[in-house]
Amino acid sequence: MPKLDPDRLFPSEPRRRDIARDLFAAIEGRPILSPHGHCDPSWFSENAAFPDPAQLFVVPDHYIFRMLVSQGGGLADLGISRRDGGPVETDPRAIWRRFAAHYYLFRGTPTRLWIDHALEHVFGVDDPLGPDTADAIYDHVAACLERPEFRPRALFDRFNIELLATTDSALDTLDHHDRIGDAGLKGRVIPTYRPDAALDPEIEGFAENIAELGRITDCDTASWAGYLEAHRRRRAYFRKRGATATDHGHPSARTEAFDTATAERLFHTCLSGQATAEQADAFRGQMLTEMARMSVEDGMTMQLHVGSFRNHSGPVMRDFGRDKGFDIPIRTEFVHALKPMLDEVGQEPGLEIILFTLDETTFSRELAPLAGAYPALRLGPPWWFFDSPEGIMRYRQLTGETAGIYNTAGFNDDTRAFCSIPARHDVSRRVDCSWLAGLVADGRIGLDEAHEMAGELTTDLVKKAYKI
Amino acid sequence: MPKLDPDRLFPSEPRRRDIARDLFAAIEGRPILSPHGHCDPSWFSENAAFPDPAQLFVVPDHYIFRMLVSQGGGLADLGISRRDGGPVETDPRAIWRRFAAHYYLFRGTPTRLWIDHALEHVFGVDDPLGPDTADAIYDHVAACLERPEFRPRALFDRFNIELLATTDSALDTLDHHDRIGDAGLKGRVIPTYRPDAALDPEIEGFAENIAELGRITDCDTASWAGYLEAHRRRRAYFRKRGATATDHGHPSARTEAFDTATAERLFHTCLSGQATAEQADAFRGQMLTEMARMSVEDGMTMQLHVGSFRNHSGPVMRDFGRDKGFDIPIRTEFVHALKPMLDEVGQEPGLEIILFTLDETTFSRELAPLAGAYPALRLGPPWWFFDSPEGIMRYRQLTGETAGIYNTAGFNDDTRAFCSIPARHDVSRRVDCSWLAGLVADGRIGLDEAHEMAGELTTDLVKKAYKI
Amino acid sequence: MPKLDPDRLFPSEPRRRDIARDLFAAIEGRPILSPHGHCDPSWFSENAAFPDPAQLFVVPDHYIFRMLVSQGGGLADLGISRRDGGPVETDPRAIWRRFAAHYYLFRGTPTRLWIDHALEHVFGVDDPLGPDTADAIYDHVAACLERPEFRPRALFDRFNIELLATTDSALDTLDHHDRIGDAGLKGRVIPTYRPDAALDPEIEGFAENIAELGRITDCDTASWAGYLEAHRRRRAYFRKRGATATDHGHPSARTEAFDTATAERLFHTCLSGQATAEQADAFRGQMLTEMARMSVEDGMTMQLHVGSFRNHSGPVMRDFGRDKGFDIPIRTEFVHALKPMLDEVGQEPGLEIILFTLDETTFSRELAPLAGAYPALRLGPPWWFFDSPEGIMRYRQLTGETAGIYNTAGFNDDTRAFCSIPARHDVSRRVDCSWLAGLVADGRIGLDEAHEMAGELTTDLVKKAYKI
Structure with a gap:
């Protein structure tokens, strides 16, 4: 379906x-x-x-990180560089998991429509994004990104x-x-x-x-x-x-x-x-x-x-x-x-x-x-x-x-x-x-x-x- | 219909x-x-x-001429007098044709409802106004205006x-x-x-x-x-x-x-x-x-x-x-x-x-x-x-x-x-x-x-x- | 019903x-x-x-008295105290009647929903409030207020x-x-x-x-x-x-x-x-x-x-x-x-x-x-x-x-x-x-x-x- x-x-x-x-x-x-x-x-x-799912979907998208920040997430935890060069999250899978765990925050927002549409139409993802599906979807998208047609x-x-x-x-x-x-x-x-x-x-x-x-x-x-x-x-x-x-x-x-x-x-x-x-x-x-x-x-x-x-x-x-x-x-x-x-x-x-x-x-x-x-x-x-x-x-x-x-x-x-x-x-x-x-x-x-x-x-x- | x-x-x-x-x-x-x-x-x-269809519908109606002007029409071409007495369009039929040719601009506006209603209910016009019907509708309305009941x-x-x-x-x-x-x-x-x-x-x-x-x-x-x-x-x-x-x-x-x-x-x-x-x-x-x-x-x-x-x-x-x-x-x-x-x-x-x-x-x-x-x-x-x-x-x-x-x-x-x-x-x-x-x-x-x-x-x- | x-x-x-x-x-x-x-x-x-229906519903509710005032009702006639101690309406039934007579003013407002809901759900009133029902509803609510469950x-x-x-x-x-x-x-x-x-x-x-x-x-x-x-x-x-x-x-x-x-x-x-x-x-x-x-x-x-x-x-x-x-x-x-x-x-x-x-x-x-x-x-x-x-x-x-x-x-x-x-x-x-x-x-x-x-x-x- x-x-x-x-x-x-x-x-x-x-x-x-x-x-x-x-x-x-x-x-x-x-x-x-x-x-x-x-x-x-x-x-x-x-x-x-494109390097990985987090760099593609999360790190450059201010709609996404502002919402996560508004609920107490840190910019550094989402891989956003600090001006002082201090430590930030570098593991794209960890960033992706944080995003997926908070994907419910986007209910009713256009970001939700855009991401769902991109996952389904661009990457053929059928499952809804969430904490339980985060890893599988990450792996799937990451594998896609290695192929020439992506x-x-x-x-x-x-x-x-x-x-x-x-x-x-x-x-x-x-x-x-x-x-x-x-x-x-x-x-x-x-x-x-x-x-x-x-x-x-x-x-x-x-x-x-x-x-x-x-x-x-x-x-x-x-x-x-x-x-x-x-x-x-x-x-x-x-x-x-x-x-x-x-x-x-x-x-x-x-x-x-x-x-x-x-x-x-x-x-x-x-x-x-x-x-x-x-x-x-x-x-x-x-x-x-x-x-x-x-x-x-x-x-x-x-x-x-x-x-x-x-x-x-x-x-x-x-x-x-x-x-x-x-x-x-x-x-x-x-x-x-x-x-x-x-x-x-x-x-x-x-x-x-x-x-x-x-x-x-x-x-x-x-x-x-x-x-x-x-x-x-x-x-x-x-x-x-x-x-x-x-x-x-x-x-x-x-x-x-x-x-x-x-x-x-x-x-x-x-x-x-x-x-x-x-x-x-x-x-x-x-x-x-x-x-x-x-x-x-x-x-x-x-x-x-x-x-x-x-x-x-x-x-x-x-x-x-x-x-x- | x-x-x-x-x-x-x-x-x-x-x-x-x-x-x-x-x-x-x-x-x-x-x-x-x-x-x-x-x-x-x-x-x-x-x-x-009322003198003619253009004077009745177009020349005095700022809703109409502002829209035509917004799409490049000139006020003078719509019969609006210049303060310096310079030349403006005086042929009511020419003004009416310009209006009819641009009537599509009013789609979704109340002017469209008002004009359609007036043409149908006041003048009995059945055809939609447009470049092809401009002359016939002009003639019909002009003829009406000569009759006492108008x-x-x-x-x-x-x-x-x-x-x-x-x-x-x-x-x-x-x-x-x-x-x-x-x-x-x-x-x-x-x-x-x-x-x-x-x-x-x-x-x-x-x-x-x-x-x-x-x-x-x-x-x-x-x-x-x-x-x-x-x-x-x-x-x-x-x-x-x-x-x-x-x-x-x-x-x-x-x-x-x-x-x-x-x-x-x-x-x-x-x-x-x-x-x-x-x-x-x-x-x-x-x-x-x-x-x-x-x-x-x-x-x-x-x-x-x-x-x-x-x-x-x-x-x-x-x-x-x-x-x-x-x-x-x-x-x-x-x-x-x-x-x-x-x-x-x-x-x-x-x-x-x-x-x-x-x-x-x-x-x-x-x-x-x-x-x-x-x-x-x-x-x-x-x-x-x-x-x-x-x-x-x-x-x-x-x-x-x-x-x-x-x-x-x-x-x-x-x-x-x-x-x-x-x-x-x-x-x-x-x-x-x-x-x-x-x-x-x-x-x-x-x-x-x-x-x-x-x-x-x-x-x-x-x-x-x-x-x- | x-x-x-x-x-x-x-x-x-x-x-x-x-x-x-x-x-x-x-x-x-x-x-x-x-x-x-x-x-x-x-x-x-x-x-x-609670003392009486007027004190419960009318006198303390600025949504109600502002609307009645806007249509020419006087604050004093609704029992609102004057700063100079001058005379104001003290009969709760008279206040209630004024409210009921003007209840139509609230059509389409949330006050209407709130009052109807309270009368029906809190007091079991079935009839719509209005000038004809004002006294009966007053008596009913007043009687309720004397009971311990109110x-x-x-x-x-x-x-x-x-x-x-x-x-x-x-x-x-x-x-x-x-x-x-x-x-x-x-x-x-x-x-x-x-x-x-x-x-x-x-x-x-x-x-x-x-x-x-x-x-x-x-x-x-x-x-x-x-x-x-x-x-x-x-x-x-x-x-x-x-x-x-x-x-x-x-x-x-x-x-x-x-x-x-x-x-x-x-x-x-x-x-x-x-x-x-x-x-x-x-x-x-x-x-x-x-x-x-x-x-x-x-x-x-x-x-x-x-x-x-x-x-x-x-x-x-x-x-x-x-x-x-x-x-x-x-x-x-x-x-x-x-x-x-x-x-x-x-x-x-x-x-x-x-x-x-x-x-x-x-x-x-x-x-x-x-x-x-x-x-x-x-x-x-x-x-x-x-x-x-x-x-x-x-x-x-x-x-x-x-x-x-x-x-x-x-x-x-x-x-x-x-x-x-x-x-x-x-x-x-x-x-x-x-x-x-x-x-x-x-x-x-x-x-x-x-x-x-x-x-x-x-x-x-x-x-x-x-x-x-």
């Missing part, structure tokens, strides 16, 4: 369920477009075997990925991307221009990064004009390697549109390391507008991921460093924040700015009304904690009536957990079909329209939003 | 659906009460034919409107309302006192408007006392013509209760044109309390519509002016903001202050708790972007448990799209009945109670809230 | 309903754990009869309460608790340490209360060290009488972690009565961290109830005093606010800090992400206005995907309405089972898991969270 219910995430009322089944059957087989995520390009350029390239093809975008520092050489061309993948792996390290004055090494950006672009990044030109050249470098989008992870959605002299002064203040928090924030805001202007020139789609309080726990940051599950969403404002940029570029018909939020209250109040008016704006799919059955359904219910679906951008899996990619797209497609089934059953749209919309949500809108 | 499902917007689970059908059948035929909206009174005093008065009677309130500047002569008396309508058309232009220091022409208010009321509006007296007299003028309510569209819910000397000083500062943004805001806050005091005296219901960032796009405002689809909701606070006014008048048993919000987070957190305690407060129905199937259902779910229904005000269609009025009331009645059906199916209320409540929501609460 | 539907609050779709029934049947009979509430311990130490102790046992925690001032002698030991109850009644009166500089009598705290603990509370020691000793006093938790009702979630010198200075400023609002707020914030540190030492669970604007109506506060139904929720921020305390104690594995909010927007955005990472944090159940069918369902949907259920704390009835305790637990258990039934029907968890989770939500998580 399969662990996964074939009707999972469909409405249980029979009429709605039948419509959802019908819609899903028609799009289930479409290839995966993954226009934003955090896979490591070296997986595909090197094609090395190498990254083989999985990429098996997952039916047509396109996968990685997220890459502006300073990255993109060597791995260059080499992926020879990998013989059925689909494409493309980079995304993420310039935060050479754009956000509060990121460590800002000045050094800007100097490095100057070296690799042959621009004088000590000047404002040269700095902007360096970004232009680097964007072109990324575009040549297939990139169609930039990505910006900022604390807030603040944008600015200062005159050149003010922007230039602000740049020099930030470069000097003397910027106040306010000045750093203003500079980030100015740079979003600059990036948008460059997008008008070069056609790159612009992604804005805002509203996370990163590394909230002082002790965890001190002992284990960044990205250890202590990033917490904060209240976010878009209406005032985006106005300076939108007054500059908001009416540009060819521009695509995709907005992501961790504050669901902004969906119906701010984001759907903005995206439902400004030609340049689209709503990104529910992000991070909200990439879940309830989260996706709320998103559609909160945005669909004001922005429709044609001002949205399809789905992003946004993951570094490679084996969860099919699972995440499966969840998204099912919930979207369930939502559409509700519209049909409500008499709000026809079934033929729902079929068109399901196709748009699954692949067509992604292609439009990311120009792929 | 009718395009509109007779069970539309009812639950699909059979037991709930049957209850909803039963409730709806009992109230479906009730007359329409439209106590707040933006119809043009000259429609009924003049009874001229003149405004005939439609008013056919729509079974018992009462329709327009929204009118304090400076309006109400000539059209005076003449409607002879129109022989089955129902009534009454004005609403909307004094923003002579109350909000940030509206262009504030000082001139106050001078004009003085002239038409024979008051010395250069003095604080005279200014207040002018409002009193003008309210009486409106009341004589049937008005039972005032309406106030403010950026925020701020109220103040300054002493007379402070209020007077603030008035003179505002009148001088020297007021800061903060002073203007404070003055608006003071005036809400003054208006509430006058409502205690004269019995007029007071409506408060707050929380829209008007004319958000600089370029659109510059080229096309106000009200062009770029009004965006903002986060709104009521608890601190209303306290000064409520400490003055909140316990008045005869006073009716109806609160409208564009920030749905305030429904369960602030508005339902306030309206569930203060005698003077009622919750207005979901407004603008939230006058929709999901919006209405969320509103009931978020307010019903704390405020009940008896602290709400029934439905407002709030529209200038005359032909959508029956459709909007139809949606509201259906969703309310679906919500009530859920309460019955949940065992939370009895069916007999649900019938009473459906009647309250449809007409009785409107009459109480607006004293009609 | 019973008034209460045996399937109330279950899904009506048959498959989901059957799962919910099955889950509920297995936990329905579990004893009640009430780890936070406001019952009067003297009820159980004295075991006096005395507090008998009801306590009949309600199958295993544990009930009261909420007690730090200055309380706990005499009643001492005497309850001899009451022969089947379950236990324990106190909770609520130190607000000797901790919040803005509560009247702060300095006197601190002096009194010094006297009863034999500490020099004029010094910062002595003040902290007094709390330590008083907590120990409470613990000896069974207390396992503290409770803190603050306007905001602000915490601070000042150095000792700064904290000491702030303490003296507050003690002097010269503190600004900002200093008082900072002191409350510091004291939350101090209380958390003491909890690390002595193991007491810490409850944080924040975000109510207390006594919002000036006139009601002036005429009737505190807690008269005019406490209104306000927007609340947790992410920045809790960081100082969490940096100090957030990683403590044995510490239990339970967070309650009246701002539902924080559930998915802030609280679930925080509780799903920090070992020391748990989410309290939906509080006050949100302890309702829709409120509980939203809570599970908004928190379950990020925090799971194992970072939550089970249910609190939080009531002073003794007879509503079984009803409130009934509602909570039913809605939790309905939510779990949805997860099973969705294919998100197995039925066996749902059974385990239902048990956790009903009693097991309460025991873990409150260490009972």
Whole structure:
């Protein structure tokens, strides 16, 4: 008996369920477009075997270790490196056992769906994961990982990925991307221009990064004009390697549109390391507008991921460093924040700015009304904690009536957990079909329209939003 | 086959659906009460034919043109006048074709329900609107508009409107309302006192408007006392013509209760044109309390519509002016903001202050708790972007448990799209009945109670809230 | 025919309903754990009869009188004492009749469910409450109250309460608790340490209360060290009488972690009565961290109830005093606010800090992400206005995907309405089972898991969270 219910995430009322089944059957087989995520390009350029089940599933997945930590598990016991080089668990089987023993904690969470789906569909595991099955499943998955058909390239093809975008520092050489061309993948792996390290004055090494950006672009990044030109050249470098989008992870959605002299002064203040928090924030805001202007020139789609309080726990940051599950969403404002940029570029018909939020209250109040008016704006799919059955359904219910679906951008899996990619797209497609089934059953749209919309949500809108 | 499902917007689970059908059948035929909206009174005093389908459906409807603009359509191509008098589309058929070609954008939005309903129920159109049917439907509707039974008065009677309130500047002569008396309508058309232009220091022409208010009321509006007296007299003028309510569209819910000397000083500062943004805001806050005091005296219901960032796009405002689809909701606070006014008048048993919000987070957190305690407060129905199937259902779910229904005000269609009025009331009645059906199916209320409540929501609460 | 539907609050779709029934049947009979509430311990130490139906149901229940007031009823007419000693209604039957005449106002509210449940299950009333049945029901309930089996102790046992925690001032002698030991109850009644009166500089009598705290603990509370020691000793006093938790009702979630010198200075400023609002707020914030540190030492669970604007109506506060139904929720921020305390104690594995909010927007955005990472944090159940069918369902949907259920704390009835305790637990258990039934029907968890989770939500998580 399969662990996964074939009707999972469909409405249980029979009429709605039948419509959802019908819609899903028609799009289930479409290839995966993954226009934003955090896979490591070296997986595909090197094609090395994934080391072991713990390294594949547990150690890199902040959803998993944050939950175990919340119930008293230690990061070190899960194999997370300490900054002081102190001892951490190195036995992957011990890590896996801890995970399995606490797998019940994930009941009702999307992680549970993703892991179950990956174990069953990728590795053919039939038994439910738990303390009693931990060793057997570990052995089974470990054995799989040694076989060629579980190498990254083989999985990429098996997952039916047509396109996968990685997220890459502006300073990255993109060597791995260059080499992926020879990998013989059925689909494409493309980079995304993420310039935060050479754009956000509060990121460590800002000045050094800007100097490095100057070296690799042959621009004088000590000047404002040269700095902007360096970004232009680097964007072109990324575009040549297939990139169609930039990505910006900022604390807030603040944008600015200062005159050149003010922007230039602000740049020099930030470069000097003397910027106040306010000045750093203003500079980030100015740079979003600059990036948008460059997008008008070069056609790159612009992604804005805002509203996370990163590394909230002082002790965890001190002992284990960044990205250890202590990033917490904060209240976010878009209406005032985006106005300076939108007054500059908001009416540009060819521009695509995709907005992501961790504050669901902004969906119906701010984001759907903005995206439902400004030609340049689209709503990104529910992000991070909200990439879940309830989260996706709320998103559609909160945005669909004001922005429709044609001002949205399809789905992003946004993951570094490679084996969860099919699972995440499966969840998204099912919930979207369930939502559409509700519209049909409500008499709000026809079934033929729902079929068109399901196709748009699954692949067509992604292609439009990311120009792929 | 009718395009509109007779069970539309009812639950699909059979037991709930049957209850909803039963409730709806009992109230479906009730007359329409439209106590707040933006119809043009000259429609009924003049009874001229509506010019053409584009002028009737597209050009005045910001829901429609904002969506088309969001997907790259130009306002000028939709016949929206430019402030510089530059060329815009003048062919109504061309405008209609653009609308029809993009009608798919509205899938899942309430606009789609409203337009489909109006085309089928008002004009007898059976075919779905789209590029292939655009011309035929245009011709059919245009032909209808030439016939007497599609003149405004005939439609008013056919729509079974018992009462329709327009929204009118304090400076309006109400000539059209005076003449409607002879129109022989089955129902009534009454004005609403909307004094923003002579109350909000940030509206262009504030000082001139106050001078004009003085002239038409024979008051010395250069003095604080005279200014207040002018409002009193003008309210009486409106009341004589049937008005039972005032309406106030403010950026925020701020109220103040300054002493007379402070209020007077603030008035003179505002009148001088020297007021800061903060002073203007404070003055608006003071005036809400003054208006509430006058409502205690004269019995007029007071409506408060707050929380829209008007004319958000600089370029659109510059080229096309106000009200062009770029009004965006903002986060709104009521608890601190209303306290000064409520400490003055909140316990008045005869006073009716109806609160409208564009920030749905305030429904369960602030508005339902306030309206569930203060005698003077009622919750207005979901407004603008939230006058929709999901919006209405969320509103009931978020307010019903704390405020009940008896602290709400029934439905407002709030529209200038005359032909959508029956459709909007139809949606509201259906969703309310679906919500009530859920309460019955949940065992939370009895069916007999649900019938009473459906009647309250449809007409009785409107009459109480607006004293009609 | 019973008034209460045996399937109330279950899904009506048959498959989901059957799962919910099955889950509920297995936990329905579990004893009640009430780890936070406001019952009067003297009820159980004295075991006096409740005086009359109005005193039992109406006069102490702010849910009831706020609703009647919102529709024009006067507090005095409901028997609420005036601060000036002026006349109020003293006839309990007259109060009861007013309540019954307006009972329809509660349609769709949880109060309606609670009252119906109490009348039927506690008093065996079959008829619906209303103006026609008011007298008969009054007479019936009044007659019951004279019988021994309706005395507090008998009801306590009949309600199958295993544990009930009261909420007690730090200055309380706990005499009643001492005497309850001899009451022969089947379950236990324990106190909770609520130190607000000797901790919040803005509560009247702060300095006197601190002096009194010094006297009863034999500490020099004029010094910062002595003040902290007094709390330590008083907590120990409470613990000896069974207390396992503290409770803190603050306007905001602000915490601070000042150095000792700064904290000491702030303490003296507050003690002097010269503190600004900002200093008082900072002191409350510091004291939350101090209380958390003491909890690390002595193991007491810490409850944080924040975000109510207390006594919002000036006139009601002036005429009737505190807690008269005019406490209104306000927007609340947790992410920045809790960081100082969490940096100090957030990683403590044995510490239990339970967070309650009246701002539902924080559930998915802030609280679930925080509780799903920090070992020391748990989410309290939906509080006050949100302890309702829709409120509980939203809570599970908004928190379950990020925090799971194992970072939550089970249910609190939080009531002073003794007879509503079984009803409130009934509602909570039913809605939790309905939510779990949805997860099973969705294919998100197995039925066996749902059974385990239902048990956790009903009693097991309460025991873990409150260490009972």
